[in-house]
Amino acid sequence: MENENKVSYAEVVVDVPATPTDRPFDYRIPTTLQDAVQVGSRVQVPFGSQRRIGYVTRIKSNCDFSRVRSIIQVMDVMPPLTEELVELGDWIADEYMCHRISALQAMVPAVLRGKYQKLVSLTENAQAADFSASPSLYTRLKKSSLDWEEVCKLPDVRLSWLREWVQQGKIQIEMKIHDRVTEKKVRYVSAIEPSQLLQIISTLPERNKKQRQILQFFIDKPEPIPLKQLLIEVNTTRSTITKCVEENWLFWEERQENRNPYANVEILQTKPLLLTKEQQLVYSQIERNLFTPHSETILLHGVTGSGKTELYLQAIAKVLDKQQEAIVLVPEISLTPQMVERFKGRFGDQVAVLHSGLSHGEKYDEWRKIREGHCSVAIGARSAIFAPFTRLGLIIIDEEHESSYKQEDHPKYHARAVAQWRAKHHGATLLLGSATPAMESYYQAENGEYRLLELSERVQGRPFPAIELVDMRNELRQGNRSMFSKSLQRELQRCIERGEQAVLFLNRRGFSTFVMCRACGETIDCPHCEITLTYHRTNDTLRCHYCGYATQLPSTCPKCESPHIRHFGTGTQRVEEELLRHFPQWRIIRMDVDTTTRKGSHQKLLGAFGRHEADILLGTQMIAKGLDFPLVTLVGVITADTMLHLPDFRSAERTFQLLTQVSGRAGRHQQPGKVVIQSYSLDHYSIRRVADQNWSEFYKEEYDTRKKLLYPPFCGLVQLLFTHPDQIKLLQITGQIAGELRSALGQQIQILGPVPAMIPRIKDRYRIQILLKFPEEVELIGQIKKKLREIQERSNDKHLRIIIDRDGHFHIPEKLYI
Numbered sequence: 001m002e003n004e005n006k007v008s009y010a011e012v013v014v015d016v017p018a019t020p021t022d023r024p025f026d027y028r029i030p031t032t033l034q035d036a037v038q039v040g041s042r043v044q045v046p047f048g049s050q051r052r053i054g055y056v057t058r059i060k061s062n063c064d065f066s067r068v069r070s071i072i073q074v075m076d077v078m079p080p081l082t083e084e085l086v087e088l089g090d091w092i093a094d095e096y097m098c099h100r101i102s103a104l105q106a107m108v109p110a111v112l113r114g115k116y117q118k119l120v121s122l123t124e125n126a127q128a129a130d131f132s133a134s135p136s137l138y139t140r141l142k143k144s145s146l147d148w149e150e151v152c153k154l155p156d157v158r159l160s161w162l163r164e165w166v167q168q169g170k171i172q173i174e175m176k177i178h179d180r181v182t183e184k185k186v187r188y189v190s191a192i193e194p195s196q197l198l199q200i201i202s203t204l205p206e207r208n209k210k211q212r213q214i215l216q217f218f219i220d221k222p223e224p225i226p227l228k229q230l231l232i233e234v235n236t237t238r239s240t241i242t243k244c245v246e247e248n249w250l251f252w253e254e255r256q257e258n259r260n261p262y263a264n265v266e267i268l269q270t271k272p273l274l275l276t277k278e279q280q281l282v283y284s285q286i287e288r289n290l291f292t293p294h295s296e297t298i299l300l301h302g303v304t305g306s307g308k309t310e311l312y313l314q315a316i317a318k319v320l321d322k323q324q325e326a327i328v329l330v331p332e333i334s335l336t337p338q339m340v341e342r343f344k345g346r347f348g349d350q351v352a353v354l355h356s357g358l359s360h361g362e363k364y365d366e367w368r369k370i371r372e373g374h375c376s377v378a379i380g381a382r383s384a385i386f387a388p389f390t391r392l393g394l395i396i397i398d399e400e401h402e403s404s405y406k407q408e409d410h411p412k413y414h415a416r417a418v419a420q421w422r423a424k425h426h427g428a429t430l431l432l433g434s435a436t437p438a439m440e441s442y443y444q445a446e447n448g449e450y451r452l453l454e455l456s457e458r459v460q461g462r463p464f465p466a467i468e469l470v471d472m473r474n475e476l477r478q479g480n481r482s483m484f485s486k487s488l489q490r491e492l493q494r495c496i497e498r499g500e501q502a503v504l505f506l507n508r509r510g511f512s513t514f515v516m517c518r519a520c521g522e523t524i525d526c527p528h529c530e531i532t533l534t535y536h537r538t539n540d541t542l543r544c545h546y547c548g549y550a551t552q553l554p555s556t557c558p559k560c561e562s563p564h565i566r567h568f569g570t571g572t573q574r575v576e577e578e579l580l581r582h583f584p585q586w587r588i589i590r591m592d593v594d595t596t597t598r599k600g601s602h603q604k605l606l607g608a609f610g611r612h613e614a615d616i617l618l619g620t621q622m623i624a625k626g627l628d629f630p631l632v633t634l635v636g637v638i639t640a641d642t643m644l645h646l647p648d649f650r651s652a653e654r655t656f657q658l659l660t661q662v663s664g665r666a667g668r669h670q671q672p673g674k675v676v677i678q679s680y681s682l683d684h685y686s687i688r689r690v691a692d693q694n695w696s697e698f699y700k701e702e703y704d705t706r707k708k709l710l711y712p713p714f715c716g717l718v719q720l721l722f723t724h725p726d727q728i729k730l731l732q733i734t735g736q737i738a739g740e741l742r743s744a745l746g747q748q749i750q751i752l753g754p755v756p757a758m759i760p761r762i763k764d765r766y767r768i769q770i771l772l773k774f775p776e777e778v779e780l781i782g783q784i785k786k787k788l789r790e791i792q793e794r795s796n797d798k799h800l801r802i803i804i805d806r807d808g809h810f811h812i813p814e815k816l817y818i
């Protein structure tokens with residue numbers, strides 16, 4: 001009877017991301033696992049006829065069902081999720097309308113999202129005679145079990161036979177789960193007691209010199225030692241050591257090692273700088289906030305080079321003093337070694353770094369340091385917002401306006417919103433920093449939702465760079481056909497003659513290095529995605545940036561067979577070539593997707609530039625942020641307006657932000673800086689205001705435009721994206737859904753579409769979108785969600801995918817842009 005009372009149950013969300021399974025299932029916790037199963041544990045459970053992985057979301061002592069199955073196994077020593085993160089998962093699932101399992105999985109490192117392997121094997125009562133139809137299968141299974149996919153590929157195997165054999169109990173199919181990467185194991189060597197070793201040495205003949213030497217080594221240093229190191233220290237071979245192991249004098253030991261990607265980097269320790277008056281004023285306000293028990297959001301609007309990062313460092317130090325923890329988010333591209341060093345230099349090993357440049361294993365190790373409480377500061381890109389801390393005191397989002405904080409895959413969460421949730425949960429401070437805050441953040445600050453703090457000067461009175469706008473239309477009129485204006489050429493020459501460095505920025509977004517036939521105008525598109533292919537010079541190929549499709553550049557037009565088919569547009573390679581044609585003596589480092597694919601190449605290129613091994617750093621978006629090189633006094637922007645023409649209501653804001661960021665790279669130290677911006681749309685306010693360096697004027701103009709055209713923050717936007725392999729079916733379905741939404745959601749909500757999405761097909765799936773535009777009111781979002789859930793639950797077309805995006809960080813098709 002007493003035992004009965006102890007039975008407890010777990011609610012488990014299993015990793016079957018489908019609407020019918022989007023709820024917790026009850027499982028019994030076997031007595032042997034009573035202690036191991038906690039909220040947040042990753043467990044293996046029977047599910048239907050399979051075994052699946054799931055997360056424990058609740059533990060309870062009662063269960064309404066009489067027959068519940070038991071948890072099979074607990075997968076980790078420590079639950080990967082904390083109770084807080086499990087709760088956060090619920091919120092994300094509701095807020096972004098995704099499956100609960102997708103929300104939970106988004107919070108753990110990729111290696112824990114184990115993969116399943118379907119294995120086919122013979123059972124005990126299988127006989128060769130049973131497989132007369134497929135002897136090859138029998139011979140192969142006799143040797144070892146086989147992957148399901150491999151079995152299906154065998155020429156003499158049919159699915160129906162497999163089914164039969166399973167029913168007859170001749171073969172079995174198992175789901176094997178394995179994590180993609182496990183801990184890194186290092187082989188160590190250890191020895192028996194020194195006193196025993198002494199004895200052995202005394203019995204060894206003199207000629208066994210090496211063995212004696214090895215044993216002597218362990219007498220002097222009895223601690224286990226990595227095999228590699230031992231080989232060097234006693235200058236011996238692996239086989240000699242293996243012999244000692246066989247004699248039972250030494251032992252192998254597999255040790256788990258934490259990979260430290262920064263192990264070989266010497267990082268100088270830094271001390272807090274004496275704050276400037278303006279910094280001090282802002283700091284004292286942040287500090288006051290750190291000591292209030294409730295959460296508050298601070299928007300720190302500080303011009304480039306105003307010392308925001310130094311303030312972050314000092315605020316974090318305060319938080320650590322209080323035995324609390326801090327998360328720092330920076331955009332992926334500004335998570336440079338330079339940036340990491342600034343944090344490691346101040347806080348040393350207390351810092352864990354999470355970014356996509358690390359291998360899965362390295363990421364897992366960094367994450368585990370946080371989970372096991374060995375680190376108190378996490379710095380990383382978007383997903384670092386899920387760092388499993390339990391005593392959060394401060395969350396910092398640097399460059400808070402960056403669009404990369406929005407997850408583009410499901411669940412389409414925004415790190416800023418998640419940060420707000422976590423800050424509230426912990427009563428922590430949320431600090432948003434930017435030189436060009438997002439429209440919606442500034443709007444919140446004006447409405448008193450956020451506290452606004454400003455830094456308007458660069459540290460130590462360093463001047464802002466002088467910005468010159470160059471009208472490229474004029475250049476052409478004056479006969480300059482080059483992509484460099486007279487002015488930019490002159491400034492580059494001067495800068496390099498002075499022994500200083502320049503950064504040249506080419507905005508690749510909106511540009512395309514596409515191929516077009518000059519005779520008939522035909523462009524070459526991806527056969528799966530309906531977007532133009534991009535030309536890559538290195539191997540003369542055309543590539544699709546969405547699906548990776550690649551093909552050789554044709555020598556004649558596929559349509560009219562004219563040989564005048566060539567690439568257009570301005571890629572970084574072309575800029576480099578033209579530059580070298582004019583100035584062959586200049587040393588150029590080019591940074592773009594082509595030169596930075598290899599791991600560590602990013603770091604290598606920037607390191608070389610920092611050591612002044614080049615005069616010019618030429619690059620795309622990835623050089624716009626975070627760089628702080630003392631010798632850089634000139635910044636050139638090749639074409640400022642390419643992004644202005646993208647069909648996106650944020651294009652003006654993005655243009656302004658990007659140009660301001662790039663300009664901020666110039667003259668950050670002793671020498672004053674100069675910026676040359678080349679453009680074809682000089683009258684556009686987003687470009688004018690960058691030149692004036694007038695943020696508030698830009699904000700006003702943009703604010704008026706948004707209000708007039710009714711765009712966020714003056715309305716709510718929800719984008720529904722429907723994808724399906726069958727175009728006709730998709731048209732029918734979306735037409736019907738649009739009609740239904742119109743009659744259900746009534747007058748207050750504008751329903752735009754269905755229209756083909758910006759990219760109408762990706763990876764052979766057609767894409768149609770519907771846009772909902774409505775006055776920003778909470779009840780409406782609730783209504784919309786409810787209706788959508790209904791539609792989702794009702795839909796029985798298993799090819800249809802519905803993706804819901806509700807932060808308005810998406811492209812608006814041109815047709816809706818009236």
Ligand SMILES: Nc1ncnc2c1ncn2[C@@H]1O[C@H](COP(=O)(O)OP(=O)(O)OP(=O)(O)O)[C@@H](O)[C@H]1O
Pocket residue numbers: 273274275276279302303304305306307308309310311435459460626627628664668
């Ligand atoms: N109080 C200070 N005294 C001296 N130097 C400082 C001080 N604060 C910051 N600096 C230095 O000034 C430079 C710019 O500061 P920091 O990088 O913190 O600015 P930021 O606002 O984060 O820049 P951005 O947003 O443009 O990347 C850095 O080299 C930094 O070390």
Ligand SMILES: [Zn+2]
Pocket residue numbers: 517518519520521522557558559560561562
């Ligand atoms: Zn042609």
Ligand SMILES: [Zn+2]
Pocket residue numbers: 526527528529530544545546547548549763
């Ligand atoms: Zn493609």
